[in-house]
Amino acid sequence: MSTAADAPPALREPRLVPLHALAAGIDFGRYFRWRHERDGDPFLVRFPGFGSVVFTGTPEGARELFRAPAELLQPPLPNPIEPMVGPASLILSRGTKHRQDRALLAPAFHRSRISAYGNVIRTAARAELAGERTGAAWRPGTRIDARAAARAITLRVILAAVFGIEESRRRDEYTTATTEFLNSFGGALFLVPALRRNLYGLSGWQRFTAARDRFDELIDGEIRRRRAHGDNGTDILGLLLDTRYDDGSPITECDLREQLRTLLVAGHETTATALVWALYRLHRDPETLARLRAELDTAGPDPDPLDLVKLPNLDAVCQETLRLHPPVPIVLRRLTGDFELRGIRLRAGDTMGVALPLLHADPAVWPEPRRFRPERFLERRYGPFEFAPYGGGHRRCVGATLADYELRIVLATIIGTVRLRLSPRFARGRMPLTVPHNIATGPHAAITFDVLEP
């Protein structure tokens, strides 16, 4: 029989929930730090409309959560991104379906395949530098909106890698359709499910569903085209069309559409945000920037993209950026049975999560945790429960290798080609706050750079 002394400790219930939500909405990182300092690890956060989450921000907690038996875990539902990706999405599926779909998708993202995209990634970065999107090349005197540039590059990479789109007319068609689809779902629609309804053809929801339908039509047309030619192609779409589940059956068209939308949604803004933060951090730290430039110089004038991904300083800069600014800052699991997280007993239906900004700032692991110091990644290796920008366990990001390649190759191409200076407003003073951007979080303001004489 258990006694009061044996009973697991209880978590402090936040009172004045709307004020907590407001504080978290204004400065998510600071709110989490405050709760962690005040309530210890783990702690309970209430998200109005989406329920409560028990968060850990320590390596011990991350180890327990990532190592929990897969059959005890589901993604949390309702999930604000469900209308974008669809219920069959890998992000939302569970149990056997998740395992089977992951087995189907993961080979397309294996390192051996992703390494084939090195040139595609560099071409995307060079096209942006040449001004293909805006009509204005990155010449001295030009001002660059880093988020718009980074999004254009990562979208072009996804379109080439997933759909094989490299020809300019088709790329324009896809870029318009995907941008309308991605931009039409945000803000209030994202957070308030009650707004997702039709209203005489005028509502934001109808604009969004129409944009989603147009995007799906494009995908359906592409699949028909490939089938008619008897050639599925060598890109990720082609691989998915060729692959079979263990029982020999192919993926259904509806599921395929939702997985393709998932890849677009999960792989675009996330990588773009990390690029923006990397550029921002580097240009606030002239010594690190100079070290990186020196390293890029040793790689020669036109290095093979696959050699770039091996450069140690470049690697350290990308890791340190993901440590300080994880684009997906919380990793959540919903329990289907009893589980204990850091000594707290949880039940079926409870949701637990890792708060990556806390995990990545644990002073026991990271000396001077708030300082941008990429060298720390040259001095020590960090374990998967200490550094987890791509989550962990059976749901770890399937696109992590592609994202790592993109970050390194795009950053090297930009830094190796032009000299930039943060616009005066960003060069000094407070760091921009981090706010939600669809599936990712990113700087609240459009960070701009001025192009300098070489």
Ligand code: HEM
């Ligand atoms: C810097 C860029 C990226 C970051 C920081 C990131 C981060 C994450 C995180 C934290 C998760 C949740 C993992 C978990 O629950 O344990 C995730 C899942 C996922 N990511 Fe990424 N991601 C990035 C880029 C990409 C790219 C490029 C793709 C594909 C094109 C992608 C596709 C996915 C998918 C499909 C999932 C769901 C995996 C599953 O539930 O099995 N991500 N990502």
